[in-house]
Each structure stands twice: as structure tokens, then as C-alpha cells.
Amino acid sequence: MAVKIRLRRVGRKKAPMYRIVVADSKSPRDGKFIEIVGQYQPRTGDKAINLDAARVNHWLNVGAQPTDTVRSLLRKAGLLKERHETRLASKLQANAVPLGEKAEEA
DSSP, X not given: OOEEEEEEEEEETTEEEEEEXXXXXXXXXXXXXXXXXXXXOTXXXXXXXXXXXXXXXXXXXXXXXXXXXXXXXXXHHTHHHHHHHHHHHHHHHHHOOOHHHHHHHO
């Protein structure tokens, strides 16, 4: 089952509001979904994106693919940058040589 993180439209006519959901890629846009991980209200301005960062990271870790629009929203919320920095820091930490060992070898 291919899993996507995508938008699901809710709200009134001419007043769109979107839920950011995790769903099977074969289900329809407003159809069955697995979990709601946030919401996006494009008409509210600066507080437009509301995300559960822990759940989004969980789904990205298990292989869910965000759609292009959701990817741009995650980027705008700063989630992808934070995710990249933490993964890079842990990789650098794993490859770092402790200071005490370097002094002993010399």
C-alpha cells in the first residue's frame, strides 16, 4: 500500500479549509484516510498551517510521500529544514572522533 500525505478539502463554498491527512494513494481526495496530521487555512494569513510535527515525522520515517503542495507547506512551516538538520546532526555525531581518542593516538 503506497501512503501519501496530502490535502483533503473541507469548509464552505468559497471559504476553503484543508486537512492534511495520511491516506492510501488510491483513495479519492475527500475519501477514506488513515490519520489527520494537521490543517491548512489559506485565507487566515500567517497562522494558516497547523501541524502535529511528531506525527508528520513518524509518517515520513515509515515511507509516506508528501504531495508537491504538502511538501511546500511543510517547507513553509519549517518542518523539513528541522528534520534535515536533526538527521545531519545525528549523522555527524555518529562519525565524529572523540577528542580523547585523537590525543591518545598521537
